[in-house]
Amino acid sequence: MARGGQRSSQQRRSRGGNANKSGQKHRNEEGIIPVLARVVREVESAVQRRSTVLSVRTKFQVVALLVREERTRVKSDPSLSDSRRGEELKRLDGIATILAQTAARDSTLFTLLGEDAEISDDAKHLRRELLAKAGIEVAEEEPEPVPDEATIASSARRVVPTSVAARQLASPFLVPDFDGARAPVRPQRLAGWELLEPLFRSFERAPEGSAAVMELPEPTSLYTASGRELMHHQAQLVASASAGHRTFLLADEPGLGKTAQALLAAEAADAFPLLVAVPNVVKTNWAREVALWTPRRNVTVVHGDGEDVDGFADVFVVNYEILDRHIGWLGRHGFRGMIVDEAHYIKNKTSQRSQHVLEIADRIRTRTVNPLMMALTGTPLINDIEDFRAIWQFLGWIDEKVPLGPLMAALEETGLTPADAGFYPAARRIVVDQGIVRRRKIDVAADIPARRVADLPVELEGEAGRSIRKAEAELARRMVERYDVALATRRQGSVVEGIDHDLVRQVATWEREDNAAKTGENVFEMLRRIGQAKAGLAADYTAQLARNVGKVVFFAKHIDVMDAAAETFAQRGIRYASVRGDQSSTVRQKEIDSFVNDPDVSVVVCSLTAAGVGLNLQVASNLVLAELSWTDAEQTQAIDRVHRIGQTEPVTAWRVIATQTLDTRIAELIDRKAGLAARALDGAGETVETSIDVQTEALVALLTDALGQRG
Known part of the structure; x- marks a missing residue:
């Protein structure tokens, strides 16, 4: 723009x-x-x-x-x-x-x-x-061209692996499947109504006790064809796929076996060849899970330009980062199903990752009627209800502007419009029935021991502590100055007694927006410095845990914090593994295996972003969160690497918090933000602020405190 x-x-x-x-x-x-x-x-x-x-x-x-x-x-x-x-x-x-x-x-x-x-x-x-x-000339914007097949094939960055080309030559009749095609459903009574926003709001208004689970059939068996036993909740979803349901937002809490359910649903729906789009860090794990749950199916993992891809495989696992290179052949390979793992990764529809996923999904639907489409995520709502938008579009429930197909037809049948109060609970139920499946551990896996988050307050001493407190005071002083200037220029009659909280929020928003251009302290850099100052203390506590209770998982956001922790463990003679974002899949898996299988490896030092999804670290029951994340979802994902099916010990997450710093405010805000999914999906009935921006709210708290202190 x-x-x-x-x-x-x-x-x-x-x-x-x-x-x-x-x-x-x-x-x-x-x-x-x-x-x-x-x-x-x-x-x-x-x-x-x-x-x-x-x-x-x-x-x-x-x-x-x-x-x-x-x-x-x-x-x-x-x-x-x-x-x-x-x-x-x-x-x-x-x-x-x-x-x-x-x-x-x-x-x-x-x-x-x-x-x-x-x-x-x-x-x-x-x-x-x-x-x-305003009299300002604006150049005409050229519409983005929709790439045709020739454009895709000739793109310099895009490739067609040799084995894939061989498969296409061996199967020249990969024509679109038009059997069972249905005419599009056009709005009639609801024509002219804005419907997507009310659909999102229907989840925001979810009444207490209205969990988001579609009606699922009772399974006829709890065993797979290979003899592996399923839990009841897993078998229910597989039974639904067997009965013909084909779109699922599988939003079970982390640790309830979503990967197994997805693969067995694909088996039940005969949705092969199957495409699985995943974060890079879990590609190898997905290949293992395919061999475990669907041993009759061949799996190939797409790396780089795909030189080693087996074009005749049943399951193709590809990471988001290289979709751009393979989007051409992926869209015309004849996939009968697509799984998107950690689907919250595509919530930003302007990102290349999201656009590639949506384009491939659309092309699969044009070639295969009623393909199996599954979005897997234990944390579908991170910032706002509209995080649903890209996921629903991937599943084919909506497009850019309106509900589609069965969803639109069901809304028409209600006889209600968004002007009717009854529209919202009815609409929510209809969307859920399209395929939302959300189960909590407490409801379906009562044998999993409890978990708790225990805050471990630490005081930053010495020069590092003094420097951080000074920087925080400077940041507060700068915002107070900005607040005073804005207040002084207010129009007459808009004066508010005491602290003007609306203006406080606006000043905090300006501060956050200006962060990128500032050379002084900002909230992002300060949180990183706090993490650096806590690194030694967090590593010391981890070492004590390892000596006393066995294996421990250490999570941090920044490489320098991970390096400081690793140095502490080495000095203490504690053997450790390391999982980082810059590792190859082979190296990462080797590190995970050493922690899981070698009794002498006591600690694994993990990146929150690289190891926070898709890994099974239940060999430990204690983890240390050395740095705070900006979202409850990221924190929850990390904890659930340990707290999952198969865990036999109570799980404790030790959250290291620097007292008398922004750390304490951010911890409180993360805990407040945790209620979004609870209200929208779990029917918790609690009041939540669905649009909290933790960075802004931290600045709001800092400025409010500073204004309060001066009276």
């Missing part, structure tokens, strides 16, 4: 390039700012009337984006005098304050401001329209 033309020409227009024309308006009525002021008032009025239809949300997002752009331009424009720059920034701050106050009335609007928020075609069109009203 880059603004066309040179900024200099825009600056002349926005500052009154027609100054010599007769009938010139006052300069404060020129440019983009007065246009944004009018639109933000429209948004404010609509939200006050409790109207947050899609058009209002689009206006809110576009105004916020343009305010951000204009602030950047004004701050960097050398032709502006200091007084003029200050005046322009004050006017923009006023618009931003209205945005913050409006979003406070409907917290879901905050999701539109995230870095990964989707910019719809409607938003792009409105942006161009507002710029045109």
Whole structure:
């Protein structure tokens, strides 16, 4: 959405390039700012009337984006005098304050401001329209071409492995399967209604006790064809696939055997050849699971350009990072099913990863009617209810704008519209019945011992501790200064007694947005420094655990923290393994095997991102979280590498928290954020803030405390 033309020409227009024309308006009525002021008032009025239809949300997002752009331009424009720059920034701050106050009335609007928020075609069109009203020329945007087969085949980065080409030559009749094709379902009574937003909101409003589990049949057997025993909840899903169901969002809590269920569902549906898209760190593990649960099926793992791919295999395992190279042949290979593991990885629809997955899924559906499509994730909701969007689209339940097929037909049959209160529980039930399966350990695997998260407070001493506390104070001082300036430039009549919490949130948002351009301390760098300062203390505690209770898993986010821990273990004579993101699959598996199988290897030092998904480390029952993550989902995924089916000991996660620092605030925010999935999927009935941005909230807490201390 880059603004066309040179900024200099825009600056002349926005500052009154027609100054010599007769009938010139006052300069404060020129440019983009007065246009944004009018639109933000429209948004404010609509939200006050409790109207947050899609058009209002689009206006809110576009105004916020343009305010951000204009602030950047004004701050960097050398032709502006200091007084003029200050005046322009004050006017923009006023618009931003209205945005913050409006979003406070409907917290879901905050999701539109995230870095990964989707910019719809409607938003792009409105942006161009507002710029045109401001007299700013915008270059025409060329639509992105849809690649045809020839384009894909000729792409320099894309490959067709030799074995795949041989398979295609050996099977020249891989034509699309049109048997059972169904006519598209078009909206009738619901035509003209915005439906996707109400569907998402229906999960946000989930009443207590309304768990998200489709109706599942009773299994006729708990044993696989190879004689392996299943748990009852696993056999239920396989029975559903046997009965003909073909789309599943399998959102069981981590540790309940989703991989086995997916592979056995593919066996029941005869969905081979089967494509499995996974994070790189679990490719090898998936190959092992195929051999374990479906031993009659051949599996091939796609690495690099795919020189070693077996084009005649039944199961193809490929990691997200190389989909771009293989998207051409994957889309026309004749797959009858596709599994996306750790499906929350595709939640950002603007990412290449998500776009590749969605493109392949669409092409599979054009060649195979009713293929098996499964999205696997124990943490489907990380930041907001709309994390569902890309997953639902992968499953074929929705497209960019409307529900599809059976989902649309079922909504039509309700006789309700989003204006009816009864629409929301009915819509939620209908979506769940499309294939959402969410079971909790406490409900289906009561024999798994309990787990607990135990906070381990530590005090940072010496120069490192003093430096961190000083940096935190400087960050707070800078935000207080910014708050005071914004407060002083408020229009008359908008004064709030005491601390203006709406303005606090806006200042925190500005601070977070400006982080990338700052050379001083920011919340991201501070959290990293806290992690570095905690590294030795966390490693020391891990060493004590290893001496007393046996094997321990040590999790950290940053390489330098992992290095410091490894050095401590080496000095103590403690043998350790290491799982990091820069390892090859072979090296990573060798390290995991040494920890699991060698009794003398007491500790495994793991990256939260590289080892937080898809691994089985249940040989340990204690883990140490040396650094905090930004989401509860990441923390939960790490804990569930240990707390899973087969665990015989109670699990304790020791969370190391630096007292009197941002660490304590962030820990509290992560715990608050944990309620999103509980409400939307587990029917916990608890009130949660669905759009909490932990970075922003940490800054809000820091600024609020600083303002409170000065009285």
